[in-house]
Every structure is written in C-alpha cells, then in structure tokens.
Amino acid sequence: MAALIAGCEIGFWLILAAGLTARYVLRLRTVGAVLLLCAPVVDLVLLVATVVDLRRGTAANVTHGLAAAYLGFSVAFGHSLVRWADQRFAHRFANGPAPVRPPKYGAAKVRHEWREWGKAVLAWAISCGLILGMIAMVDAPERTHELWPWIIRLSTVVGVWFVGWPLWTTISPPREPANRR
Known part of the structure; x- marks a missing residue:
C-alpha cells in the first residue's frame, strides 16, 4: 500500500506535468486538457486498491489511513494545485501573466487564510469519512483498530x-x- 500511495503521488505530478507540457510547450490544448482531467483517475485507482485490499481480508494499517488522508488532501487541494502549476507553466512557456501570489497583508490575507483552512477542513472531512467508511466496510474491530488514531492525527x-x-x-x-506604501 505504501508503494501504491507513493506511486499515486508521483503519478499525479507526472500527469500534471504531461498535461501542462502538452498544453503550453507542445501547443496541444485538447491533449493537455484530457491529461489534466485524468489527474483525478489517480485518486480513483488508490481508492479502489484500498477497498480491494481491505475486502481481501487485510488488517487495516497505517498505510490505509495514509491513503485516506492522501485522498482527502487530493480532493480538497487538487484544483488549487493544478491552478498553481498552470499559472507557472503559462507564465514560463506561454508568456502568460506572472503567477498570482497569495496576499501578505490586511483583510485579503485574513480571507486567504480562512479559505485555505476551509480546504483543510474539507480534506479532514473527506479523509475521516473514508476512514469511517473503511471501518464500517470491514466491520471487524480487530482489523480496523489502526484506523482510529488517524482521525485524531488529522x-x-x-x-x-x-x-x-x-x-x-x-x-x-x-x-x-x-x-512599502
């Protein structure tokens, strides 16, 4: 499972890089868009593999909790990560505008921090929901006791x-x- 999680993380960044390269370097906008739309498939692969592993009778361990945390983070922050990378690629390879930086001061900074924390809460909710779903699906406390601490960690x-x-x-x-004013 740990290797699969690492592979999914690497796969996400490779698909993202391939999509942005196709879009901005090779000027293949449709191919780039299709590749970028494939990034969530990596999450689906991890989710299916985690469910299959648990359904086979494997006792849940730290990697199953990590998979849930990764999935929650990926869903909640994935769009922001793609937008962040897209701005940088567009600026570097397509003479796009300079990337937008987060605000540093005042009310705009406060709003930014609340918005980012809101994404963290969404990631927490998704991750905890997946963990609770795994616990319910397995329905064997002796095989899922390693998952409960993940809720506390998150x-x-x-x-x-x-x-x-x-x-x-x-x-x-x-x-x-x-x-500076």
Whole structure:
C-alpha cells in the first residue's frame, strides 16, 4: 500500500506535468486538457486498491489511513494545485501573466487564510469519512483498530492549522510596512 500511495503521488505530478507540457510547450490544448482531467483517475485507482485490499481480508494499517488522508488532501487541494502549476507553466512557456501570489497583508490575507483552512477542513472531512467508511466496510474491530488514531492525527493537524493561521491572522493581521506604501 505504501508503494501504491507513493506511486499515486508521483503519478499525479507526472500527469500534471504531461498535461501542462502538452498544453503550453507542445501547443496541444485538447491533449493537455484530457491529461489534466485524468489527474483525478489517480485518486480513483488508490481508492479502489484500498477497498480491494481491505475486502481481501487485510488488517487495516497505517498505510490505509495514509491513503485516506492522501485522498482527502487530493480532493480538497487538487484544483488549487493544478491552478498553481498552470499559472507557472503559462507564465514560463506561454508568456502568460506572472503567477498570482497569495496576499501578505490586511483583510485579503485574513480571507486567504480562512479559505485555505476551509480546504483543510474539507480534506479532514473527506479523509475521516473514508476512514469511517473503511471501518464500517470491514466491520471487524480487530482489523480496523489502526484506523482510529488517524482521525485524531488529522483533527490535530486541522486544529493546529486553525490556531496558527486563520485565527492568528484574524487576531493580528499582518500590516504592510510603512516604507512599502
């Protein structure tokens, strides 16, 4: 399972790079679009493989929890990652505008941090839903006890993210230095 997760992560980036290369370097916009639409297929492969592995009777372990976390992150942040890479490729290879950078100051920075944390909450919800689904599907506590700590781990990450970024930025938003105005 760990090798499959690593393979899916590598596959995602390879498909993304191939799609952007086709779109901007080779000027094959349709091929690029098709390749970019294939990126979620990597997630589907991982999900199916995880379900098959558990249905075969394998006891859930840390890699099954990691697969759920990866899938949640990929679904919640995947579009943003593709957009981030697309902006950079367009700028580098197609004379597109400079990539948009996240805001550094004021209310725009606060909104940005809340939006990113919202994606983290979505990733948490998807991941925890998948974990709970695995636990229910296997229906054997002796084979799924390794999955419960993943809910705590993921909840801790989302909690720390909340305090360290959106809450902190809301309480004390960074202000643009006076000499930069």
